[in-house]
Amino acid sequence: MGQGRRMKKQGPPAPLDESKLSMLKKRKAGEADSAPKATASAKKRRRSDAEETGPKKVLPKKSKVNGTSGSTMQKKAVSGKKQPVPMDSDSDGAEDSEEDDDEFGDLDGVSERSMDSENQVEGLSDLEDEDDEPEEDGSILDSDDEDHPREAMFSDDEDMSDAEEKLTAANMEGLSRKLDAAKQTELEDAEQELQESAMQTNIAGDRSDLFADESQQGLAPDLQLLRQRITDNIRVLGDLKSLGQPDKSRADYLDLLLSDICTYYGYTRFLAEKLFNLFTPMEAFAFFEANETPRPVVIRTNTLRTNRRSLAQALINRGVVLEPVGKWSKVGLQVFESAVPLGATPEYLTGHYILQAASSFLPVMALAPQPNERVLDMAAAPGGKTTYMSALMRNTGCVIANDASKPRAKGLIGNIHRLGCKNTIVTNLDARTAFPKAMGGFDRVLLDAPCTGTGVIAKDPGVKTSKNERDFLAIPHMQRQLLLAAIDSVDHSSKTGGYVVYSTCSVTVEENEAVVQYVLRKRPNVKLVDTGLGDFGSPGFTSYMGKKFDAKMALTRRYFPHRENVDGFYVCKLKKTGLTPAKSSDDAAIATDHSARRGSQTASTDDEVIDKTPIADEDGVAMDFEGGAFGPFEEDEDADRIARAKRNRLRRKGLNPKAVLNKPKKNKGESFKSSESKESSQQQDAKAETSKKSSAHGQDDKKKATKGDKERKSKKASK
Numbered sequence: 001m002g003q004g005r006r007m008k009k010q011g012p013p014a015p016l017d018e019s020k021l022s023m024l025k026k027r028k029a030g031e032a033d034s035a036p037k038a039t040a041s042a043k044k045r046r047r048s049d050a051e052e053t054g055p056k057k058v059l060p061k062k063s064k065v066n067g068t069s070g071s072t073m074q075k076k077a078v079s080g081k082k083q084p085v086p087m088d089s090d091s092d093g094a095e096d097s098e099e100d101d102d103e104f105g106d107l108d109g110v111s112e113r114s115m116d117s118e119n120q121v122e123g124l125s126d127l128e129d130e131d132d133e134p135e136e137d138g139s140i141l142d143s144d145d146e147d148h149p150r151e152a153m154f155s156d157d158e159d160m161s162d163a164e165e166k167l168t169a170a171n172m173e174g175l176s177r178k179l180d181a182a183k184q185t186e187l188e189d190a191e192q193e194l195q196e197s198a199m200q201t202n203i204a205g206d207r208s209d210l211f212a213d214e215s216q217q218g219l220a221p222d223l224q225l226l227r228q229r230i231t232d233n234i235r236v237l238g239d240l241k242s243l244g245q246p247d248k249s250r251a252d253y254l255d256l257l258l259s260d261i262c263t264y265y266g267y268t269r270f271l272a273e274k275l276f277n278l279f280t281p282m283e284a285f286a287f288f289e290a291n292e293t294p295r296p297v298v299i300r301t302n303t304l305r306t307n308r309r310s311l312a313q314a315l316i317n318r319g320v321v322l323e324p325v326g327k328w329s330k331v332g333l334q335v336f337e338s339a340v341p342l343g344a345t346p347e348y349l350t351g352h353y354i355l356q357a358a359s360s361f362l363p364v365m366a367l368a369p370q371p372n373e374r375v376l377d378m379a380a381a382p383g384g385k386t387t388y389m390s391a392l393m394r395n396t397g398c399v400i401a402n403d404a405s406k407p408r409a410k411g412l413i414g415n416i417h418r419l420g421c422k423n424t425i426v427t428n429l430d431a432r433t434a435f436p437k438a439m440g441g442f443d444r445v446l447l448d449a450p451c452t453g454t455g456v457i458a459k460d461p462g463v464k465t466s467k468n469e470r471d472f473l474a475i476p477h478m479q480r481q482l483l484l485a486a487i488d489s490v491d492h493s494s495k496t497g498g499y500v501v502y503s504t505c506s507v508t509v510e511e512n513e514a515v516v517q518y519v520l521r522k523r524p525n526v527k528l529v530d531t532g533l534g535d536f537g538s539p540g541f542t543s544y545m546g547k548k549f550d551a552k553m554a555l556t557r558r559y560f561p562h563r564e565n566v567d568g569f570y571v572c573k574l575k576k577t578g579l580t581p582a583k584s585s586d587d588a589a590i591a592t593d594h595s596a597r598r599g600s601q602t603a604s605t606d607d608e609v610i611d612k613t614p615i616a617d618e619d620g621v622a623m624d625f626e627g628g629a630f631g632p633f634e635e636d637e638d639a640d641r642i643a644r645a646k647r648n649r650l651r652r653k654g655l656n657p658k659a660v661l662n663k664p665k666k667n668k669g670e671s672f673k674s675s676e677s678k679e680s681s682q683q684q685d686a687k688a689e690t691s692k693k694s695s696a697h698g699q700d701d702k703k704k705a706t707k708g709d710k711e712r713k714s715k716k717a718s719k
């Protein structure tokens with residue numbers, strides 16, 4: 001891709017252009033026959049040069065932070081030179097080796113890189129000039145909060161257009177150089193395109209035999225010819241009637257196209273087919289192409305420490321060429337070139353920004369956590385989204401940032417400290433079983449789920465060959481379990497929230513719409529709502545390969561590398577409307593999961609429903625979560641709580657606690673009691689349970705406990 005494209009802001013790309021495909025094809029044809037044309041663009045030249053020895057050949061290139069052209073290796077070479085991995089990045093380096101030791105073996109098949117790929121250069125914080133907090137009405141552009149305590153400091157940033165212009169002006173020298181070069185490239189491209197389209201008429205009538213060199217299969221592929229055949233095939237599929245060979249069916253062409261795609265781009269047939277089926281052949285080609293080039297490097301201003309304008313100025317002074325990422329975000333900066341390593345600047349080290357892929361902003365913007373709320377980030381490491389949430393909440397309330405992987409949780413802690421998040425607690429639990437058992441009643445929950453990483457193949461090309469059928473059973477199964485746990489952990493009666501956001505950096509339907517559809521069936525107490533992310537991205541699928549999904553699935557959003565020039569991503573927002581009913585399991589659906597269960601070390605059963613939503617006790621009083629979900633545990637109060645929890649559990653199962661708990665126990669020869677005495681007998685039962693447990697302990701333990709009790713009591717008395 002030429003500089004012009006590189007300089008493009010994040011946003012919807014130009015529609016796919018057939019003439020571009022034909023141009024590429026012609027160019028390849030020309031190159032195959034003769035020397036490359038002098039007029040070919042820099043981008044095309046790079047591409048064709050690379051193809052002479054294979055699609056990954058690296059040519060020397062000026063260092064750029066995020067070129068979007070050339071082969072993946074080209075990009076890596078570039079980023080390796082100009083963009084060292086930040087200290088806390090767990091994408092590479094030391095943490096990877098730690099991950100090998102990760103006791104959380106259940107993540108088999110989950111792309112480690114995909115887990116944090118959207119935070120590949122995490123650690124950036126947002127500029128404090130604007131509050132990027134999206135409003136609940138869905139507008140993400142009108143997110144400035146007039147009550148923001150720091151507004152006075154940055155009042156001159158109120159007009160974003162002005163700010164962007166100033167920023168651009170500050171970069172003018174660097175930008176104008178790039179724009180000149182881009183203009184030149186585009187002129188050359190346009191000229192070439194004209195020549196190509198003039199030739200198009202001749203080609204259109206040509207029923208060339210794409211199957212002619214099938215006999216060469218098994219030999220080392222000629223990548224130029226292969227690419228040409230891919231584009232020719234796509235053109236034929238677009239008008240099979242007039243361009244197709246009479247003895248070949250559509251299936252024949254599709255089969256040839258898929259095997260060519262596998263050879264050319266290096267995918268397994270299994271994955272290529274899965275991804276291909278998401279698009280028309282033409283768009284699939286654009287998708288596979290986009291996966292060969294990295295997405296723009298984006299940093300997020302940490303508004304807990306600075307504001308975007310100050311950060312931009314500081315980085316410009318260090319030789320960084322950047323500009324605001326686009327109107328949709330007030331904290332993102334797209335970096336075009338950097339004379340300094342972005343992961344080692346003083347601004348980075350002091351937590352003024354975090355390197356964070358643009359698409360990774362979106363789930364947090366959809367979640368829209370509010371100040372003073374209690375929020376759970378279920379799968380949080382390395383913390384790009386946690387720290388953004390903390391910033392949106394202005395370091396108030398509480399964010400529980402959980403991750404099942406200990407080594408990754410360490411990286412998460414590093415980012416939390418660096419970015420100055422003081423409202424965040426890190427836990428290291430398997431969220432499938434820990435929530436809501438350990439904690440529940442959250443105002444909002446983000447589940448940025450572990451996934452296959454098909455949206456971030458540009459960052460992790462290993463996905464092309466490493467993901468198999470088993471992964472596409474086991475990972476969606478885990479995602480479903482996690483999402484059910486997320487829903488059950490939300491307080492539907494939250495005055496400010498009651499929302500769950502589910503996101504993945506994968507584009508497959510199995511991991512997105514199908515997971516959401518499953519939980520909609522299992523949890524009738526949630527409904528799909530607008531993400532609030534506006535028109536950016538595309539609606540989720542309402543049907544796919546004969547399967548129909550909830551009509552409201554269109555409210556979910558999909559993002560693609562070739563459409564929005566961001567990592568492939570999926571975002572879904574759910575509103576919890578009531579308690580999870582006790583009998584909400586869909587046994588048939590669970591039964592179909594057995595193969596997946598065998599394939600993964602599943603830890604919980606879907607049948608067990610624990611909903612920590614505060615529910616009214618028998619007096620109609622909402623259960624007090626102070627101490628219930630977060631608070632300290634007082635032994636004396638525990639018996640009471642246990643008894644109350646027992647009653648609530650029964651109530652969720654649709655049973656009358658009074659009837660069940662006060663059933664006469666024949667062996668004890670108890671008789672019916674009055675409701676008052678029943679109550680106290682339950683408490684006594686619970687206390688007896690507690691004392692039974694403690695009596696099981698050794699004598700020493702008893703002494704210790706007594707001593708501890710005494711100490712506590714005397715401390716209380718002295719207070």
Ligand SMILES: C[S@@+](CC[C@H](N)C(=O)[O-])C[C@H]1O[C@@H](n2cnc3c(N)ncnc32)[C@H](O)[C@@H]1O
Binds near residue numbers: 384430448
């Ligand atoms: C896509 S990554 C999360 C990225 C993170 N939200 C961010 O923005 O930086 C998925 C994470 O899920 C974690 N994970 C996998 N299985 C889990 C489980 N059962 N419970 C909690 N976390 C889990 C992985 O360790 C991984 O860090």
